[in-house]
Amino acid sequence: MTVTTEEELERLKAIGRICAIARDSMAAALEPGITTKELDDIGRGVLDAHGAQSAPEVTYQFPGATCISVNEEIAHGIPGDRVIEAGDLVNIDVSAEKDGIFADTGASFVVPPATRQVEKLCRDGKKAMWAGIRAVKSGGALADVGQAIGKFAGANGYTLIRNLASHGIGYSLHDEPGEIATWPDRSERRRIADGLVFTIEPFLSLGGKMAEEKSLDDMWTLVSVPPALCVQYEHTIVATKRGAVVVTLAN
Helix, strand or coil: CECCCHHHHHHHHHHHHHHHHHHHHHHHCCCCCCEHHHHHHHHHHHHHHCCCEEHHHHHHCCCCCCEEEECCEEECCCCCCCECCCCCEEEEEEEEEECCEEEEEEEEEECCCCCHHHHHHHHHHHHHHHHHHHCCCCCCECHHHHHHHHHHHHHCCCEECCCCCEEECCCCCCEEEEEECCCCCCCCCCECCCCEEEEECCEEECCCCEEEEEECCEEEEEEEECCCCEEECEEEEEEECCEEEECCCCC
């Protein structure tokens, strides 16, 4: 999607805010003893209250309103009976549609008590995302996003999951442009159009390089290869001449 009118921008901001409220409401409820299904119900309740629909449900018939991934899971975790425990690393990913416009956001949280290593991983995951966001400017190179994130990851001793990419969004959950690397990609030659809408969502890891399906019984949930903890932070942004405008904020 490329935003061309103020009305389109307002609709994008509206669904972005709804996704952010759902994400933050779910995060506020994270505590030992709650199940991932109970967390998902909170997210669904927020979407329903605001007249929005779950994007993974309507687009892919995903078995949940949101994606909740725990510890060894790094993306697309199915909400269910799994009980959250103290020390768990939980990723919450919310994408939704309203009035024909989609937005997508995600964040990783650790349930106390946390080790210093995991706390630092979470802090640096946010920094990696913001490094990518700061690299966005209409007219600039799309490759600048992956270069900025890769520079941060390398300087701090992390790896990046290299088959889970950012993507265009707006009129569909996965819109043009297609996959946008959040790692250095010398083959990337595309430029960033003014008003272009896409996600920034690096997967920062303590050694993981790729994502693969968890099992033949669960072909939705993805895990790290080699096995390693991983965090994901994600915003939907609009490219402007003055930089990126983030639309997935609760306020």
